[in-house]
Amino acid sequence: MSCLYSKYLLRASFLLFLVISLNSCSLLRIESAQEPLSRTALNTRIVTQSFAQTASSRVEKMADSILELPHTFETEKAAYLWKIKTLKTYASSAFQTSPEVGLLDTWVITRQLDDFMHSEQARTIFMEHTPLVRETTSLNLGDISQRASQVLPAATFSEYRNLVDTYAQAHPLTDLDFAEQSLRDVYYQYKGIPDSLAIQTVGTLSEVVADLSNRFSYGTSAASKNLRWGTQLFLAERGWDSMNLQQRMQVIDSQLDRLIATVEVAPDKFQVSLRELQGNLRVLFTGLDTTLSESMVYMDRQREAVDSMIMRERMALDTIVARERAAIADELIELTDTFMEEVGDIVKNILIYAIILVVIILVFPFAAGFYLGKVYKRKKALEERNST
Numbered sequence: 001m002s003c004l005y006s007k008y009l010l011r012a013s014f015l016l017f018l019v020i021s022l023n024s025c026s027l028l029r030i031e032s033a034q035e036p037l038s039r040t041a042l043n044t045r046i047v048t049q050s051f052a053q054t055a056s057s058r059v060e061k062m063a064d065s066i067l068e069l070p071h072t073f074e075t076e077k078a079a080y081l082w083k084i085k086t087l088k089t090y091a092s093s094a095f096q097t098s099p100e101v102g103l104l105d106t107w108v109i110t111r112q113l114d115d116f117m118h119s120e121q122a123r124t125i126f127m128e129h130t131p132l133v134r135e136t137t138s139l140n141l142g143d144i145s146q147r148a149s150q151v152l153p154a155a156t157f158s159e160y161r162n163l164v165d166t167y168a169q170a171h172p173l174t175d176l177d178f179a180e181q182s183l184r185d186v187y188y189q190y191k192g193i194p195d196s197l198a199i200q201t202v203g204t205l206s207e208v209v210a211d212l213s214n215r216f217s218y219g220t221s222a223a224s225k226n227l228r229w230g231t232q233l234f235l236a237e238r239g240w241d242s243m244n245l246q247q248r249m250q251v252i253d254s255q256l257d258r259l260i261a262t263v264e265v266a267p268d269k270f271q272v273s274l275r276e277l278q279g280n281l282r283v284l285f286t287g288l289d290t291t292l293s294e295s296m297v298y299m300d301r302q303r304e305a306v307d308s309m310i311m312r313e314r315m316a317l318d319t320i321v322a323r324e325r326a327a328i329a330d331e332l333i334e335l336t337d338t339f340m341e342e343v344g345d346i347v348k349n350i351l352i353y354a355i356i357l358v359v360i361i362l363v364f365p366f367a368a369g370f371y372l373g374k375v376y377k378r379k380k381a382l383e384e385r386n387s388t
Contacts, residue, residue, distance in 0.1 A: 036204045043151040045099035049214050052094035055140040059086045062136040066129045078125045080233040081176040087222040095215040104183045111168040114141045227302040
């Protein structure tokens, strides 16, 4: 009996230690509340986001190189649009909840850009700079294909490549000011997956926070660059680039020199030159004021877009935290119920064995004495009968 009592006591001590350990390790409870991503899905997400940063950097450097070379206005506009649309599209395609859809959308836009840059329309826009542009888009397409082949099984990689090629051929880009597209619906239809089962898990809390951090970092950098490039494109479209402003200032300087010379030679013509100078200055500053006002409006729109993105990310993070809290509470309740059931069973067993022990200690001696007394009395009576 003492062995059984020691066994149950050891079992209760182990359960108590387990509860204390789980309560003291909050990370363990949080991580176990959500199913983690598979190894393939996690590697796919990391590879896609890394490619987006590398490819965006390639496009930015090549577009800046083109802008530093002699070029036409159409080439300058196309270079700005190429940078802006690439960063904006990768920000929405590469940083998605579903790693597979993120990879496919990023792969598709890379293929579409490469197909467009190899078209005759792109050659008429970039002209002598077309080989540089085509080299960059081909390098990006080869890069994402190689990365996809490293994280995906061979059969899956072949299926995804055929799906991307088919979609890119059916939806080619007609210009660089294109609307964003997604392969999500086509992918789910191809896989036969309903929308309700499309996303089984978003990963553990640490995986979600890491993804959110990468998404916010890339989105903030892309928004800042797009704001600057959009303003430069806006000014260039209205003829207010740096060369134009410099030429205007040179004209004003020459007019000031003429004004000084006129005053020295013919003071009576000073008023005529002054009115001419005032007219030129009025035109210059009116144009500057209009351009600055339009730029401020454009910057306000971009700031509102950044604020909206930050608000969406905060709401997503609040939703994740609320879900994890609910999961932790459910897990704690389940663990408490299980522990109380085990404690109840142990207490009942202890009470049963305590009753048995009391019976053995108190009842058994009396029963043994009563029985021995009866035996002694019977033996004495038998001896008296034999003696008579």
